[in-house]
Amino acid sequence: MTTIKVRAYSGTPTITLDAGQSKLFRDELKRVRKFYPASKGLPAAKIGPDCVITIRTGRGTSEYQLFSRAVLVETRTKKKWQFYFGLLLMEWLYP
Amino acid sequence: MANCSEQIKIIAMEKRMPDWDRVLTTARGRGYFAFEFDGDIIDLITKIRALLDSPTKCLRILEIDGHGTPLSCNGLDLSTVPIWGQQLMTLAPLGCARGWCEPECSIYLSGCNTGLSHIPMDPNTSVAQQLAEAMRFNPATFNHHITVYGSKGYLSGTNMNGDEVTEREYSEGIWPFSTDHPAKKGASDATGSKCWLPYRNW
Numbered sequence: 001m002t003t004i005k006v007r008a009y010s011g012t013p014t015i016t017l018d019a020g021q022s023k024l025f026r027d028e029l030k031r032v033r034k035f036y037p038a039s040k041g042l043p044a045a046k047i048g049p050d051c052v053i054t055i056r057t058g059r060g061t062s063e064y065q066l067f068s069r070a071v072l073v074e075t076r077t078k079k080k081w082q083f084y085f086g087l088l089l090m091e092w093l094y095p
Numbered sequence: 096m097a098n099c100s101e102q103i104k105i106i107a108m109e110k111r112m113p114d115w116d117r118v119l120t121t122a123r124g125r126g127y128f129a130f131e132f133d134g135d136i137i138d139l140i141t142k143i144r145a146l147l148d149s150p151t152k153c154l155r156i157l158e159i160d161g162h163g164t165p166l167s168c169n170g171l172d173l174s175t176v177p178i179w180g181q182q183l184m185t186l187a188p189l190g191c192a193r194g195w196c197e198p199e200c201s202i203y204l205s206g207c208n209t210g211l212s213h214i215p216m217d218p219n220t221s222v223a224q225q226l227a228e229a230m231r232f233n234p235a236t237f238n239h240h241i242t243v244y245g246s247k248g249y250l251s252g253t254n255m256n257g258d259e260v261t262e263r264e265y266s267e268g269i270w271p272f273s274t275d276h277p278a279k280k281g282a283s284d285a286t287g288s289k290c291w292l293p294y295r296n297w
Contacts, residue, residue, distance in 0.1 A: 009164075010172035039272040044113065045249045045265050047207045047276060048162030048169075068164075068265070068276035082274050094213065 002026070003056045006093055009049045009065075015093055026055075028085040032072070038079035043067050050086070051093055066090075102155035102196050103146050106255050107132035107139055109161035109169045118160065118253060127255050132159070134170020136182045143186060153196040154186060156203070158254055163206015163246065165213035165221050165279060171204070173225060180229025184237050195239040202226065202243045203254045203291070207265075210245020210292035211279040221245050224294040232297035244291040248282040254291070261290040 004022045007014035017025060049065040063075040069090050072083035104127045108118055122129035128146055132139055143154060161169025171179050186194030204223050212220045223245025230241055248261030263284050265276040
């Protein structure tokens with residue numbers, strides 16, 4: 001069972017993705033991680049994170065931060081990818 | 096009008112900012128008080144009150160320097176805007192001109208895109224605009240003219256140093272390792288005072 005929570009960086013609002021949304025997100029994350037090279041480090045400009053995405057599976061928890069709706073950073077490793085799926089995540093978070 | 100001979104300028108900065116050391120070094124020469132700010136508005140108000148310790152002192156400029164989005168700037172976000180507005184208005188019983196300088200004072204939200212809307216179809220949803228709304232001028236209860244400035248793009252520099260630059264879009268790295276931060280609606284490439292969108296509370 002996988003649970004994906006998206007919360008604004010400040011803490012509210014927070015949403016839990018439903019099964020369909022979770023599948024879309026995980027598929028896109030898998031595709032990006034597989035086909036796109038990651039760079040490292042947080043954005044250099046004064047860009048704050050839009051939201052925090054927490055993925056809980058039976059094997060543990062991973063966390064990502066979304067910047068500018070389009071750049072995904074893995075919190076632990078600071079690896080980052082272009083991630084335009086973030087536009088949709090923000091639409092879900094702020095409908 | 097009150098005798099506001101000492102107009103206080105403050106820059107409150109997130110400690111991990113890349114230009115933290117430079118801002119601290121230049122603040123005094125530019126007549127600013129600089130201190131670390133971790134987003135706790137109560138802590139900020141306590142520090143401001145400590146500076147407004149004489150009846151001739153008032154707050155002229157407050158610059159909040161930190162990471163920003165259209166929704167947030169260093170602890171200020173759409174959910175905490177009412178608290179920030181309320182707390183900042185409590186400066187009023189203190190110091191000269193009840194805390195805020197006359198005829199006008201400024202708050203700069205020195206993070207990226209803080210003056211731009213987070214909802215492309217609605218131009219009135221930036222965190223800067225929301226803060227100005229939360230401190231609305233009222234002759235009876237809050238008789239102060241305050242302009243909240245938000246940036247109109249990906250910002251570097253500070254208003255204090257006058258070296259601010261906004262970029263419409265922001266890219267990092269070299270392809271295929273690059274990441275692009277797309278432009279928000281209304282963003283522009285600018286320098287100096289043109290980097291800011293003013294939101295007035297009156």
